[in-house]
Amino acid sequence: MKEKLQAVQCFLFDMDGTVYLGDKLLPGAVETISLLKKQGKKYYFLTNNSSRDQDYYQKKLARMGIAVSCGQIIISTHSAIAYLSFHNYRDLFVLGTVELKKSLAAAGYNIVEKGGRADCVLVGFDLTLNYENLAAACQYVDSGVPYVATHPDVRCPLEGGKYLPDCGSIIALIETATGKKCKMVTGKPSRYMLDVVIEITGLSCDKLAVVGDRLYTDIALGSDNGILSVLLLTGEAKRSDLSGSKMQPDIVLEGIGDLAKIITQ
Secondary structure, eight states: HHHHHTTOOOEEEEBBTTTTTTTETTTTHHHHHHHHHHHEEEEEEEEEOOOOOOOOEEEEHHHTTTOGGGGGGGEEHHHHHHHHHHTTTTEEEESSSSHHHHHHHHTTTTEOOSSSSOOOOOOOOOOOOOHHHHHHHHHHHHTTTTEEEEEOOSSSGGGGGGEOOHHHHHHHHHHHSOOOOOOOEEEETSSHHHHHHHHHOOOOOOGGGEEEEOOIIIIIHHHHTTTTEEEEETTTOOOOGGOOOOOOOOOOEESSHHHHHHHHE
16 A cells, blocks of 8 residues: 555545545645645645636635645546537536636637527526526526536535535436436546546656546546555545445545555655
8 A cells, every 4th residue: 555655656645535525624624735745745635516617626725725836726627628628618607606607708608698699508506596597497408409518526525424415406306307318417527537637647547646536426436447546544534335336446545644654654
């Protein structure tokens, strides 16, 4: 375990459930990041949570004592933009927050209001979701407009064992209502997210490690692509989930603080 972790050149940290829960920093997070910086290791924060932008996450981490640049924060929004660009979608009806829409507009996309012409519906983690927009999204899909989602996470974990319904839950509702499946989910563990990571880090998969709390996103990204995967039991996944899962992490730790203990031994 120690040798594998010490050989890693760049760590990809999930945030929700890995570095913090809600507004509560998880034990050992600051120490672990400080140690990696001291050792000259690269590290990035890789989140599926498309409800916020880089600036928000940079400021949140700074308040918690973790100083990073916006360029070290990779969001499923980036992989969604990569997919939309590849397929030449330009006019989007978006179920998402103001931050998501601003990021898309800054990348050159036209954000369509309800009733306007759209060539794609983009579903994000919409903390501002209302029934009118949800119904409009379903009507677009019923009329033949494809829908794409930023990430598959069903729950967003909060401190105290609580959670919020996440993007995956919204996908399930639209699929149930329309009978049509999502054309692509672009965040972890999709190839589009991996391509963004490789482009930004400049490293191949064998030089990376992904650290997170979800089997079907973080660990799947690792196991599907030959990336060392580290599961932390501070978020969604529990140890009991491992016995019935096809996605098996290379390493299982109780929390992020245990990572620092291993790489300092």
